[in-house]
Amino acid sequence: MKASMATPHIILYVWLVLFTLPLLTTSVKSSTYIIHMDKSTMPKTFTSHTHWYSTTLKSLSPSTTTTPQLLYAYDNAIHGFSAVLSSAQLEALKQSPGFISAYPDMNVKVDTTHTTDFLSLNSNYGLWPASNYGKDIIVGVIDSGVWPESESFKDYGMTEIPTRWKGECEPGVQFESSMCNRKLIGARFFNKGVIAGHPGTNLTMNSTRDTLGHGTHTSSTIGGNYVKGASFFGYAEGIARGVAPSARLAMYKVLWDEGRYASDVLAGIDQAMEDGVDVISISMGFDEVPLYEDPIAIASFAAMEKGVFLSSSAGNQGPDMGSLHNGIPWVLTVGASSVDRAFAGTVTLGNGVAVVGWSLYPAKALLLDLPLVYNETLKACDLTLMELHAKEMIVVCEDVGVRDLVVQMFQVTQSKISGAIFISKDSFVIEEGDFRCPGAIINPKDAMPLITYVKTALNPKASIKFQQTILGTKPAPAIASYTSRGPSPSYPGILKPDLVAPGTRVLAAWAPKVPAAKLRSTSLSSDFNIISGTSMACPHAAGVAALLKGVHPDWSPAAIRSAMMTTTSELDNTLGPIQDVGYNFQSATPLAMGAGHVDPNKALDPGLIYDAGAQDYVRLLCAANYTDKQILAITRSYGYNCSNPSSDMNYPSFITNSTVQQFQRTVTNVGDGAASYRARLTAMNFNVSVAPDTLIFREKLEKQSFKVSITKTQEGQEGVLYGSLTWVDDVGKHAVRSPIVVV
Template structure:
């Protein structure tokens, strides 16, 4: 009888031969890659006819019908025409040379996530395995985030309360009814709603709901970013498609509508409405307050909230990149700068001479304009009403140029003007491609952002062509290593603080550029420190769920001392602007937020809430010996040190509290931010 070992020895040559043949087949097959061919608009009515046209196109590069069937993976036959096929590099090039083919590109691997920012920050739900912090905090279960903003749209899928337990018994808030809002609009997710309209301009109220319902969309967007429930298949007209959710998806939401107006932006409110909201929030029992708005400095309402154990998170403002424009800089609040994540929306412009230029936009297919070629017209300026007056732009793509810095709000204005004038598209040029933020909805017409260099190339073509034309393709979503991130957005307000020069501000940076979140019944991509603020609020909710006894100062310290100051390539984080530079604490405070590391900071710089009165009591109190009794602000136990007028040696001390494992003395100063250029002034 043959033994197993002798049988294997006899079979070995055959096994080797089989392995060799398989290897050869794999090597040959590896020459083929998946490519996507785009053919523009459908040229056939029935989907079957579109598929047949794809097969006919492929027959130009493949030999047989069977080869075509084996190669083609997908046929795009409803909204546009195109296909995905396994091809060699040579076949892909042959295909691209065909006149009916617009482009052929390798298929790239993208992560199918919308609130991409949370995955970028390490709080992922990929493969149903949550991050350590999400798991340990139970997704922020039963923490309560108060949103002081423009209200909320309760029917959004982001506020579903499926599977939620009853409202926490400690909640003392109310569900205030009003126009378009009854008690059924509150739920186990939206557990409370209030609105404040006294003193608000009548014209703002006329365009809004006299209730907690959000006509603006700003509050809905921020609330869903902080604590939105998990929503599958969300996108902005197909862009950034995937799963949308908040940072603390199981947290409860309390709505305090203090800002009014249905127009673009955050509307208008006043100090009285915001203070009333903070006051009620303290009473109601929120754990975190998120305010994506700029209010007057020296807000005592926020101080009282902090002294009651509520962490208050504010936006730094959108006036960057100039220095000394940061807002909401009280030392007891967390002031948030905006960073960019590893996602972009490249958009291809094809000129009449076949030259292609890649800009950025949120252009999605609509109005039968996708793939169409239009005449080009140079406006020579910002496309203002006056500049367009008397110019026939109908059926043309208008080139506009913004020389102002920063041009954040100019692109949407130019888009509105050319739309009103009847133009068919917009190319908007600004100073730096690095600072492009695809924030404006193109409203279904071709529109794209380019830099001055690209605009110059377009201008040269227009000067040489007797009848210049261009075609703008819909944007696509790109994520991952192709996009260097994080970066500090150009619009993000920079320090130092004018009101509190003894405090380095902002405190932290968080994703705030092209953030997808709920707006009405759908989803929108918005940019601003307003979008960055709820990212920090959501992370705070997770930390509060994990460490319920941490003070607001402890939470703030943990976030600041564990933040990242390098990007995905382990290079220093850059700050966008003119010129671009390496970011410093006046751009991002402690750095870009890292929620998972903040959960275990090891050491914290804690502050007794009453200590704020010892250092900043003059802010709110008027008495004769104020200056004599108040201590310099740089002695406050913050995780940073700033001395604005250093003329002689000063000793500054800090006290650390160990909230982790046993540490060594060398770790004591870990995370303490001392900004030397500022100290040397």
Template sequence: MECFTPFRLLYLLLVLSIAMSASMAEDLGTYIIHMDKSTMPMTFSSHHDWYLSMLSSMSSSDGVHPTHLYTYNHVLDGFSAVLSREHLDQLEKMPGFLAIHADTFGRFHTTRSPTFLGLDKNAAGSWPEGKFGEDVIIGIIDTGIWPESESFKDKGMGPVPDRWRGACESGVEFNSSYCNRKLIGARSFSKGLKQQGLIISTSDDYDSPRDFFGHGTHTASTAAGSPVRDANYFGYAKGTAIGIAPKARLAAYKVLFTNDSDISAASDTLAGMDQAIADGVDLMSLSLGFEETTFEQNPIAVGAFAAMEKGIFVSCSAGNSGPEGYTMLNGAPWITTIGAGTIDRDYAADVTFGGGILTIRGRSVYPENVLVSNVSLYFGHGNRSKELCEDFALDPKDVAGKIVFCYFNQSGGVSQVREVDRAGAKGAIISSDSEFFNFPSFFFIPLVVVTPKDGDLVKDYIIKSENPVVDVKFLITVLGSKPAPQVAFFSSRGPNNRAPMILKPDVLAPGVNILAAWAPKVALTRVGDNRLLTDYTLLSGTSMSSPHAVGVAALLKSAHPDWSSAAIRSALMTTAYLLDNTIGSIIDMDTGVAATPLDFGAGHINPNMAMDPGLIYDIEVQDYINFLCGLNYTSKQIKIISRRSKFTCDQANLDLNYPSFIVLLNNNTNTTSYTFKRVLTNVVDSPSVYRASVKQPSGMKVNVQPSMVFFAGKYSKAEFNMTVEINLGYARPQSEYIGNFGYLTWWEVNGTHVVKSPIVSAFAL
């Protein structure tokens, strides 16, 4: 028998206590609880008090009490809390309980772009007509804000609108005095993350609205930054940085924290959206996404529905999981979902060989004006490993002080640049047409990327020369580059998994190498071992495209304050353009061939045309509920999303009055027919007549009835039906998930308005 001394007994009790504590901690979780507030007893003065009373009444055998996090007043009826399994069992039996969802996590998905979008303060168009977004309030749900940035100065701005109910919170390295007439609000939401064990320290992030990483600062300044002269990225993209709606007000809601995981908790995101609605924002932009689930489990979809009901336009990034199909995020039909495209600005270096024998312009974003003159070239000719600059292929004795020429290795990219750097070479020239070299972070050594065609010329020069040498001139910004726009290779593609009968993304907006404000303590690039800090940086992602779209929407909202969110989205979609600056079809950067509506939606946003669309496809709140009924959502699911206790599904309908059309195909059948029913609304002051025309590919037959519609005046309506027949026996599919596509266009008779919508056939998963 083992003998227990007092010390050993104390030790075992301590171990047991630690084990029990660990077990209890593992049993706890953060949850979002949906309640039916119509069942609240009359004895409570508020829902908040009701929720707290419920939590305080819960018992637990381990003595752990529930912890309340947030009460939601707008985005949903309910609250979030830290609960044990015993608490969950008790909660599910309480009157008014609807549903519970475990907290989940989302991740975040710059300025030549105003000019590229056709915005000009000295000409007619969206800027003067939209009053530059004056007094419209944009809520940016992101990583916070760097308030000292020149992009958030309030010079020339009038008083904050009286309807604003927000606040500027103080916190770690953030004071309420940082807000002004431009940045009118700043708040932070981190309770959910903290309950997951995230420790927010100044070495990882700020427990305040201050932006540690820079992402939120970048998106906010893109949407509504004040003009800043001579902004640039280490000499590239010099010019005046200005937001799309430069006179709009900004409110920052920090829900993303960068720690080790760069994540946002669903409970925090909902709290941020809830507060933005309460504060009185007119529009929201979210450059983040959560895993695709049914809509009632997706915090952004739930929050955006509540915002839509109150007339708040919500723009979201489509995600960066392209180029494959069915990779869309934020696909709820009440959200305007934005894909990413390029703009007509590129960054270059001029490379001269042999003192003038050959000169080539290649891509470069190397952030220093270094002298590369009469430097020897190295090429591992005859050794494939060295030609590709593969890992440890280069001998430092061979390449020291030289420029290395490499052919791109499909599995290489940044690893090739690192190999050149490791071997101690002066720099590199890489022959590649890979889209990966669009990112500035690759250019941490003197690097120039040339096309494969030019690369062959370089190789030929090196082989034929006894002493190959090169000169390089960096810091060249190219304006008017062609073709542009192109669909970014990373931009997520449609259809959307959860509602494939709605074409997504909705539109394309600038999202590649966008210059905008940044947190100056954060280095995204380096030269050698030196990390470089900057006030303005180039970033790529659909994160950059969403604030462009919300900025344009702010201009429309300012010019048309009575328009619904659906009306604004319709104007953006039906006026979007389909041709690039070579007057050719918009190209998919990944394939090099024409893109499809499942890549770019209705096309690339065109702010000046969107200001006066002629006709719109409007959608009421009840239409969305009918759509959810059509998806066979249960009454509980619909109640969670809509917060309605009473509704019927008598008019279930998957055919929303959307400005685009998609026919889902079954791989087992060759022929499919579907009839769409739509209602058009006239938004000009005079009567008008429109005639329908259809561009249809082989294998697609489209019939529109009536083919001519009449409008008596502003806000008058006209209905039409469109039947689409698809015969795959006559049409070769475009890809494994898209069949064919065409366009329906309504032309104004004796007028100038053109209202265009894509018609797409796609294979269902």
């Protein structure tokens, strides 16, 4: 079994380039302006948009005291830049070729740790107010425990605990029952399996207290209360809050320092159902086991029968295909994506040129005007060679195929060098690996000004400033390279993952006794941590499910899953297809992102749902030729039968490995009343037909059925072929989209 968590990681995003230009000649007041430019008019003589913008500023009339300063060069959010200018310089700039518009910079108040903003959850409209922020929905978290003193678990603003709650707060080592409250309403621990697996062992923390940090992070992501001033050593500053901040949380500790056993996992899920949870979040899974031997598959079938929604993580074994776990037909399987936020270290060269690189160095440090060293000997950052040079310097490390970035960073960490600038596009380090040394990472395509300067200056110097957070980066979301991919090894006939949610660089509560970072060799503690993994994506989806459960308490788990899947987005914030980091930023396939990126507000009103019940899943198992005993292991009941087996169940996605395949589906109208929907198919490399292609509903909750027929157009076609079917209503309010995959 693997807990789907990754340690603090390095993500490389170089979004912005800054310049400080020579002094000009007027003594007038200056201000910061945002300037929009027509990039299509950029003369071909310029090597980049940054070069064009900086040259444009240099062409302005000189003055005596005002220094035009290029702050940021934009190429995604807008085409243009921001700069410090005098009013006269601004007027002159307006006459420059390509100028579109300019306006003064404005103050912005950052008031969140951002993933809820990225999901468009808003206090004024949509799913948050409709669900009353998940009020009284109870989420059971199967994980490593909880740090009850965290501000995220304070119960201010919470009402009395629902009377239907049957759970308890179990005392243990360094954990009193009084530590639970109206937010953290339950805490239990399950250790019999780990004790049996390690006879005579003494558990280091025999209670629900978290010794890994993982459970504290996931549970606060789901439903943590509001915490002002949260950050990770100055990064991601703002108000921390969970996706469903008014939901109740109950922790079931099944992961231990001494081991992680299926028996304990089963016990935790079993108790959660007994206690009366509405949603279960479980960020772990079992690899290469059939459904009838998978504790999560088995326990979640019972949860589904009771109407309990279960969100699970896909795993962190990407980007290989067929690597996911929890490919269970009756649960939600969640992959991981990025958000539009980057963490920065600004490198300012001695000539005034500044480059914003990626950094999570956990210290309030400023490396100021230190010698900058880059040569053939040192550019691989060999520890022995670095020790021969002066310690008070910043060394430039380049990916030269000799040492990868992880090794280079380790070498710098072990040395006494003041800091480093790493030139690399290492796809692994973009998302994973801790950041212990003072430095910043720059993509090779943005490194030319740095290399030119350090090679030509007589006495090259540089400064690095840390603890900077940049919002609105593009493109986002992108599919994380580490997130595990389908097809599902346990049941390839159902497309998995179902969808993706924020999983890369998520800030949430942490156990302060567990090191959150290292400063070279010194361990650092924090009340919040930024980590990555499908473990972080799963609780985001669980939080959305809790909100939907609050609005639609009568919906089945399948209905909630359908609403979340059919309203996802397949576009990023550039309005282009979501890209896959693990495949060189090509367009992501449904085997990586499922239906797409979760959109909570659209899921509130999906229009149509694909519903299913326990017997539908049993028909699936029967068609898979499971024996009676194997089916019974999952269903725990002889009340189901195999009289009508079918591998085609009412799922909101389609996948086949056959040349010809026909699917039968039934949708339920959950809109306001009568409606008409027409089928819309995307362009595909295979033939698809839908019959009928129009569905007419006379009233709410009416059901209509249709068939989808798929035929491969050419024998021997390789790769993943995919497209989608979208049912669009006649007023354009609802678009109910399902991915179609041929493997």
